[in-house]
Amino acid sequence: MSSDYEYSDEERGYYDDEDEEMMSADDASASSEDGMILDTINDSKGKKKSYEVEYDSLSQTAVEDLMKADVEHISAIFGVDADVASLLLRYMDWNKDRLIDKYMDNASAVSTAAGISPPTKASSPGPERSKRATRATRLSPSAKKPSPPPEPFVCPICFDDSQTQTLALACGHAFCTECWSAYLTGKIREEGEQRIACMAEDCGVVAPDSFVLRALGNDKATVTRYEELLVRHFVGCSKNLKFCPYPSCTHTVSCHAAASRAALTTIVPTVCCGADPRHKFCFGCPIEGDHRPVLCAVAKMWLQKCRDDSETANWIKSNTKECSKCQSTIEKNGGCNHMTCKKCKYEFCWVCMGPWAEHGTAWYSCNRYDEKAGIDARDAQSRSRASLERYLHYYNRWANHEQSAKLSVELYVKTEKKMEEMQVTTDLTWIEVQFMKKAVDEVEKCRTTLKWTYAMAYYLEKGNAKELFEDNQRDLERAVEDLSELLELPIEAETMTQLRQKVTDKTVYVQKRNEIMLEDTAAGYLEGRWSWNTPVEGFED
Structure with missing residues (x-):
């Protein structure tokens, strides 16, 4: 879109000081003393905004059900048991269509490649040869003599001849149960493998799930880890699924809207795994946390520039x-x-x-x-100096908001102390002082937005579109700083009522400004309004 595009005040989403006062007055008249206005705002969060994407949160059990459905589907088509179907799917990275095509062409080759059965040998002795040898033994006179006792089994791994319990895969390579257990435990817990081949040298037969569970026995920790690895492999092979990156979290997110690279030029797919409201991350890239409103490709460019010497x-x-x-x-x-x-x-x-x-x-x-x-x-x-000064302008402001967001932990601690002080110095209950925590939550969220707006502004082409963007950025930043100042005010019983009303009104205003910032940017992506001053992935001609 050309840079001479003009915007009306409604398109810009402007609020002047009088508008803010009117909003505060209206919000104050519509709210009760227990902060119902914030509850109403929170209730509206269930409605999808223009800058949000549709996604589903899945527990590990839910993902296992999806895996089970795929296994049953393949098992019914090929007429094989669940173990074989699972190994086939894992070999083909859970691509059912590709597996069906390959298996129908040459089932034996696919089964061998998947580790289900060993390669066939043309000259290998078969059952008929063994039967003939047995019949020959029976017909010979020496067959009447008692046969010698069988030699004791010696495990090829530990060389223990006292082991009585052995296990073997389809290849027939037998090892003692203890060696199998130790081998599988190491592969699962130390190497993180979910397709574990036979211990015999140069054997490609893979242990099916039932064999692994039998060999591990009562080792519940290793079994749990094995099941988690299976889920991770399934999720990693699907474009529609992504594992929550937060430590110790086993939840998964399903997002079809961000499955293609082309979609990432018009949306910023921020999702939440559902296990914890703080577990927000981008479905489209590995960047930590929420980087709205800037696109994944632009955010990557900015971070690389910040890291680059x-x-x-x-x-x-x-x-x-x-x-x-x-x-x-x-x-x-x-x-x-x-x-x-x-x-x-x-x-x-x-x-x-x-x-x-x-x-x-x-x-x-x-x-x-x-x-x-x-x-x-x-x-x-001169150009080099000007380029450096321009970069530092945006970087310093980006880093300032990032540092402020990192200090949010300290702000939460200070706010909790203030909330306790309010209960002591006033007649407010614990529920009634929650407006302070909600204000801190909103400040932290908006600082994250502001941080990434400076990364986006650095790459935006000059023009009316950028002016609109920077106007919304300015209004949000000013509102956030005003709310931050209110949170720093001392607690006094005489002014508690006024402070509470001011914080509540300003929290609503800040949230509205943040929504305007995100919604207008999202609309700009869909309309093709934003132009970049450097080539961006996905926008090349």
């Missing part, structure tokens, strides 16, 4: 030069262009970097010797 190089380029003789880095600390390197004592001109002795009294002639090169050099330095 190129900004340090830009600063050095903007403020220093290298000595032409010894290549030492020199910083100009005065107005004179006659420079002397402290290391090698080489004298040169700061403008053209040429020897100072050649300048004589008419040192300005260095520009005329290679005027274009001199101008280009100075322009390049």
Whole structure:
């Protein structure tokens, strides 16, 4: 969309100071003393906003049910048991359509590749040969003699000949139960494997689920870990599922809206696993937490730029030069262009970097010797300095909100103390002082939004669209700072009623400003309103 697009006040979502006072008055008249206005706001959270995506939260049991349904589906089609169907699906990364095509073409090859059965050998002795040998033994005179006692089983792993319990896969390689248990436990708990091959050398037969559970016996911790690994593999193979990245959380999120890369150019798929309201993350990328309103590709670019040492190089380029003789880095600390390197004592001109002795009294002639090169050099330095200053403008504000968000833990502690103080100094109950905690929650949420708005603004092309974005950004930032100041005010019984009303009204206003920021940005993505000053993944022509 062209940059001469004009917006009405309604499209901008503006509120001036009078609008804010009217909102506060209306909100105050509509609310009761127990903070019902905030409860109404919270109830509205159940309605999907334009910047939100549809998703479902799944427990590990729910994901296991999905796996079971796929296993039963394949088992019914191929006429195999659940163990075989599970191994086939895991081999094909749970792609049922691809598995059906491959299996129908060559079932034997797929079964061997999946580790269900060992490769067939043309010259291997079969049952008929064993029967003939038995019949020959019976017909010979020596068969009447008593057969020697069978040799004791010796485990090929531990070489213990006293073991009486053994286990073997379809390949027939037998090992004692204790060795199987130790082997499977190590593979599961230390290596995190869910497709575990036979212990025999060069054997590709894979242990089915029933075999693993039988060998592990009563080791519930390892069994639980094995089941978790199966779920993780299933989730990792599905574009519609994503495991919650928070430590020790076993929940999964299903989001079809963000399954394709093309969708990530118009939405920011922030989801919550459901196990904890704080477990918010982006379904479309591995960036930690909620990075709305900026797209995944832009957020990745910004974080990479912040990590990249190129900004340090830009600063050095903007403020220093290298000595032409010894290549030492020199910083100009005065107005004179006659420079002397402290290391090698080489004298040169700061403008053209040429020897100072050649300048004589008419040192300005260095520009005329290679005027274009001199101008280009100075322009390049100016551009580098301007680029650095622009980056620092956005980075400092981004980092400031990030630091403020990290300090939210301390703010929560201070707020809880204030809430306890309110109960002591006033007649408010614990429920009635919850407005303070709700205000802190809103401040933390809005600071996260503001942090990422600066990352987005850095890459936005100049124009009316960016002006709209920065106006909404300014209004939200001002509202957040006002609410933060209210939270820092001392608790006084005489002004408690007024403070409570102000905090409640400002919390509602801040939440509204945050919604305007997110909704307008989301609408801009869908309308193609935003233009970028650098190539962004998914927006290439």
